[in-house]
Each structure stands twice: as C-alpha cells, then as structure tokens.
Amino acid sequence: MAQFAVNPSFISFAGGYPAADAFDFDGIRRASEKAWSQGAKDCLQYGATEGVAPLRAALKALGLARGIHAEDDQLMVTTGSQQALDFLLRATVAPGDTVLVERPTYPGALQAFRLAGARVVGIDGDAEGIDPQAVARAIEAAPSKPKMIYVVPTFANPTGATMSESRRRDLLALAAKHDILLVEDDPYGLLRFSGDAVAPIAAHAAKDAELRKVSVYLSTLSKVAVPALRIGWMVASSEVTRRCVMAKQVSDLCTSPWMQHIGAAYLDSPEFAAHVPRIIATYKERADAMVTALHQAFDKEWVFLVPDGGMFLWVKLPRGVDAGELLKAALAQKVVFVPGAACYASEPDAACLRMSYSTASPEVIREGVARLAHAYRSYCVG
Structure with a gap:
C-alpha cells in the first residue's frame, strides 16, 4: 500500500497516517x-x-x-x-x-x-x-x-x-x-x-x-x-x-x-494544548466528508459504523463481494484501501475493508469515493 500512498496520481484510503498538512510545524x-x-x-x-x-x-x-x-x-x-x-x-x-x-x-x-x-x-x-x-x-x-x-x-x-x-x-x-x-x-x-x-x-x-x-x-x-x-x-x-x-x-x-x-x-x-483541538477538527471534517460521500455513492449497500473519533471506517460489503478482488478494480481507478482479511487472526471475512480518512482533504475524499464507486460497479458487472 505504501507505494500507492506516495504516488500523487493515486488517492489512498489505506494507511493509518496522521494528516501531514495538519502538523504543528512551528510548534x-x-x-x-x-x-x-x-x-x-x-x-x-x-x-x-x-x-x-x-x-x-x-x-x-x-x-x-x-x-x-x-x-x-x-x-x-x-x-x-x-x-x-x-x-x-x-x-x-x-x-x-x-x-x-x-x-x-x-x-x-x-x-x-x-x-x-x-x-x-x-x-x-x-x-x-x-x-x-x-x-x-x-x-x-x-x-x-x-x-x-x-x-x-x-x-x-x-x-x-x-x-x-x-x-x-x-x-x-x-x-x-x-x-x-x-x-x-x-x-x-x-x-x-x-x-x-x-x-x-x-x-x-x-x-x-x-x-x-x-x-x-x-x-x-x-x-x-x-x-x-x-x-x-x-x-x-x-x-x-x-x-x-x-x-x-x-x-x-x-x-x-x-x-x-x-x-x-x-x-x-x-502549542500542544492548542494543536490537539485543531487536528480533532480536521479529522471530524474528513470523517464527515467520507460518511456523506459513502452514503451518497452506495446508499445502504455498504454498511459501516460512524466513528466518534480516530482515523478509520470499517465497511461491511454485500454478501459475496471479495474486498481483495474489489481492490484490483480500485487500483485501475487509482484509489486504494485495505482489504479486511489482513485484520483477522484466522478465518477472515473477505467482505470487509478498512478506509482511513485522515490524510485526504474533503475534496479528495469525495473524488476518491467516486473512483471507488466506479470500481465497484466495474467489479459487479465483471
């Protein structure tokens, strides 16, 4: 996933990285x-x-x-x-x-x-x-x-x-x-x-x-x-x-x-006391953007918990959808996520994926979800 995270032509929802554009450089x-x-x-x-x-x-x-x-x-x-x-x-x-x-x-x-x-x-x-x-x-x-x-x-x-x-x-x-x-x-x-x-x-x-x-x-x-x-x-x-x-x-x-x-x-x-509320506000804005974009793109077809904090959304895909195979279609659209199988000790659920909203702006999140919707439609047709 790291190679795609640093490729400017890709939109990455994969890495659990903090938002570099929100770092307190001066502090x-x-x-x-x-x-x-x-x-x-x-x-x-x-x-x-x-x-x-x-x-x-x-x-x-x-x-x-x-x-x-x-x-x-x-x-x-x-x-x-x-x-x-x-x-x-x-x-x-x-x-x-x-x-x-x-x-x-x-x-x-x-x-x-x-x-x-x-x-x-x-x-x-x-x-x-x-x-x-x-x-x-x-x-x-x-x-x-x-x-x-x-x-x-x-x-x-x-x-x-x-x-x-x-x-x-x-x-x-x-x-x-x-x-x-x-x-x-x-x-x-x-x-x-x-x-x-x-x-x-x-x-x-x-x-x-x-x-x-x-x-x-x-x-x-x-x-x-x-x-x-x-x-x-x-x-x-x-x-x-x-x-x-x-x-x-x-x-x-x-x-x-x-x-x-x-x-x-x-x-x-x-600076630290002032910085934490700023990054919290940044992640709230980005989480809200991802939740809204996913609801608009997939309605109730993709199920997920709306988080109260942190950096991640966990998506449950419809029965029979393999997130690993969906990733191949997503790569063709230059958007990436983490297939959920990596998060299981055994007997993984293939119909799950992890998305991180921390590093992308709301505009990029909306574009990335649009690419993901296109990849999903291609996967379902193919």
Missing part, C-alpha cells in the same frame, strides 16, 4: 530549539533506558489528566508504541502461548504475535467492542491459560468502534480473575470529535492494586504530535516494566534522547 520547531538550548549535551548523549526525566514527567501528567496513574517504576518510554508491544511479547509470551484478540484487530499487532510464535485466537466484537462473555468462554476453551488479551478499545483500528464503559470494567475484572495481562493499545484516545469521553481501562485499573497487576497501557505521540519523534510509552506493573526495560537494554539501550527532549518540550508548551 515542533520551537520545541526543538528549546530542547537544544536547554541542554545540547543531554540531547546528544545516551539516556536512561526507561526514558529521560522531563519526558517521563510530561507523560505522567498527560496520563493523570485521563485518570492514569504511574509510579516511576511503572512507566517506560519506547521508540513508538509498536516497540512497547514487541518488548512486552518478548518479556511475557513464549512460542505456543495463547493471545486473545478482538476479531478484527490491528494488523501490526497480529504480525507481532505471529513473530512471537503465539497462538492467536480472535473473538468477535461489535459497536461496543469485544464481548467479555465471549472472552470468558475463550479462556475456558483454551488448552492452557492465555497469557494476554489485546484490545484497541478507543476508536479501534480497524473498526473505529469504542468499547463501552461497562465492557471495559467487565474485561478488566475478568483479566484480574484469571491473572491474564490485559493490554490496552491507545494511539487514538485523544482524537475524539463527537460523543462522550470514555475513561481508559488503565484509569479503572488505577483504583485497585489487583487490577493494576494485569493492566498494561500503550500509547504514542505519533497520532497527536508527529510520527518522526518516534515516542511511545508503556504503563504497567513494576515487574512487567522491569522485564521490558531489560528487553530494551538488549535492543537499543534507549530511545533517542534528542527526540525525547523535543517531545517533552512540546508536551509542556501551550
């Missing part, structure tokens, strides 16, 4: 200058594996604003949240261990689980996220106790769904009852443009020592600042964090201190 530049002026040597020297102190403090404050409390030995900085998941798997999952995931789920996580040799079991979800009762049945049916439950509970990739408050509490209680790590991947939680906010699972875990033992929270600055900083972080129990720190020491010693100091300066600046 990041000023944060970079501030970080350098306050300590060029600190920017260029090795840093603590857990993360430099100013960034850790800024991330703790960002978490506290959403109810997430982290002690010093419970937070580590990583080079993107994908690295945090990688280290978590190295520290806790052995080949053959069972990992439970929502069906469908984030393709990058599936790749990480497969690389770790895990047995991945998909559990159906709906507009309220994964069903805790179905998770309980899967735990009972597993040949051995699962090591991990992985969810993207807020504006999920790929579905855009948000897990309800009651399901978050029930899932956390279930994980604690069976002593299974509950991994909450939260790249999009700050990107809500409609509806009422739902507290992170980690915020519920913060209120109880037993719940904190199984709660793991992953997040990133890639979607709310810029991806190039490569700043992610993890909040987990001190024991889990310690083991992940050891994995990071073996891997890369530390995330770039220069980028960390820039990230800290940006989070502490008024």
Whole structure:
C-alpha cells in the first residue's frame, strides 16, 4: 500500500497516517530549539533506558489528566508504541502461548504475535467492542491459560468502534480473575470529535492494586504530535516494566534522547494544548466528508459504523463481494484501501475493508469515493 500512498496520481484510503498538512510545524520547531538550548549535551548523549526525566514527567501528567496513574517504576518510554508491544511479547509470551484478540484487530499487532510464535485466537466484537462473555468462554476453551488479551478499545483500528464503559470494567475484572495481562493499545484516545469521553481501562485499573497487576497501557505521540519523534510509552506493573526495560537494554539501550527532549518540550508548551483541538477538527471534517460521500455513492449497500473519533471506517460489503478482488478494480481507478482479511487472526471475512480518512482533504475524499464507486460497479458487472 505504501507505494500507492506516495504516488500523487493515486488517492489512498489505506494507511493509518496522521494528516501531514495538519502538523504543528512551528510548534515542533520551537520545541526543538528549546530542547537544544536547554541542554545540547543531554540531547546528544545516551539516556536512561526507561526514558529521560522531563519526558517521563510530561507523560505522567498527560496520563493523570485521563485518570492514569504511574509510579516511576511503572512507566517506560519506547521508540513508538509498536516497540512497547514487541518488548512486552518478548518479556511475557513464549512460542505456543495463547493471545486473545478482538476479531478484527490491528494488523501490526497480529504480525507481532505471529513473530512471537503465539497462538492467536480472535473473538468477535461489535459497536461496543469485544464481548467479555465471549472472552470468558475463550479462556475456558483454551488448552492452557492465555497469557494476554489485546484490545484497541478507543476508536479501534480497524473498526473505529469504542468499547463501552461497562465492557471495559467487565474485561478488566475478568483479566484480574484469571491473572491474564490485559493490554490496552491507545494511539487514538485523544482524537475524539463527537460523543462522550470514555475513561481508559488503565484509569479503572488505577483504583485497585489487583487490577493494576494485569493492566498494561500503550500509547504514542505519533497520532497527536508527529510520527518522526518516534515516542511511545508503556504503563504497567513494576515487574512487567522491569522485564521490558531489560528487553530494551538488549535492543537499543534507549530511545533517542534528542527526540525525547523535543517531545517533552512540546508536551509542556501551550502549542500542544492548542494543536490537539485543531487536528480533532480536521479529522471530524474528513470523517464527515467520507460518511456523506459513502452514503451518497452506495446508499445502504455498504454498511459501516460512524466513528466518534480516530482515523478509520470499517465497511461491511454485500454478501459475496471479495474486498481483495474489489481492490484490483480500485487500483485501475487509482484509489486504494485495505482489504479486511489482513485484520483477522484466522478465518477472515473477505467482505470487509478498512478506509482511513485522515490524510485526504474533503475534496479528495469525495473524488476518491467516486473512483471507488466506479470500481465497484466495474467489479459487479465483471
């Protein structure tokens, strides 16, 4: 998909990239200058594996604003949240261990689980996220106790769904009852443009020592600042964090201190607080444009959940339509999306696709959907 995303003749709804035209260029530049002026040597020297102190403090404050409390030995900085998941798997999952995931789920996580040799079991979800009762049945049916439950509970990739408050509490209680790590991947939680906010699972875990033992929270600055900083972080129990720190020491010693100091300066600046509402407004405009264009082009033939935030729409196509084959017709019209099969651990539903609205203007979205409608008509005729 990447080759088409950078080809100016193609319209891409494929990549989960943030909107480059909405980056806070001036704010990041000023944060970079501030970080350098306050300590060029600190920017260029090795840093603590857990993360430099100013960034850790800024991330703790960002978490506290959403109810997430982290002690010093419970937070580590990583080079993107994908690295945090990688280290978590190295520290806790052995080949053959069972990992439970929502069906469908984030393709990058599936790749990480497969690389770790895990047995991945998909559990159906709906507009309220994964069903805790179905998770309980899967735990009972597993040949051995699962090591991990992985969810993207807020504006999920790929579905855009948000897990309800009651399901978050029930899932956390279930994980604690069976002593299974509950991994909450939260790249999009700050990107809500409609509806009422739902507290992170980690915020519920913060209120109880037993719940904190199984709660793991992953997040990133890639979607709310810029991806190039490569700043992610993890909040987990001190024991889990310690083991992940050891994995990071073996891997890369530390995330770039220069980028960390820039990230800290940006989070502490008024520019960050002003920037987040701007990107939320940008994504709302683009999501509205895509929803309207799809309704106009396909009426009720294509079914999808209207998201309250994030970057994605998940489309259910009519029975018998293969999204992989439809993509071939779409490429001929120079528009791309992600076939849904990539988002399933097993037994994929071929009649689904993921569309991202984050990188295209409303005008481009309307043109892209028109091309997609033309491709769909060609597919149906052919």
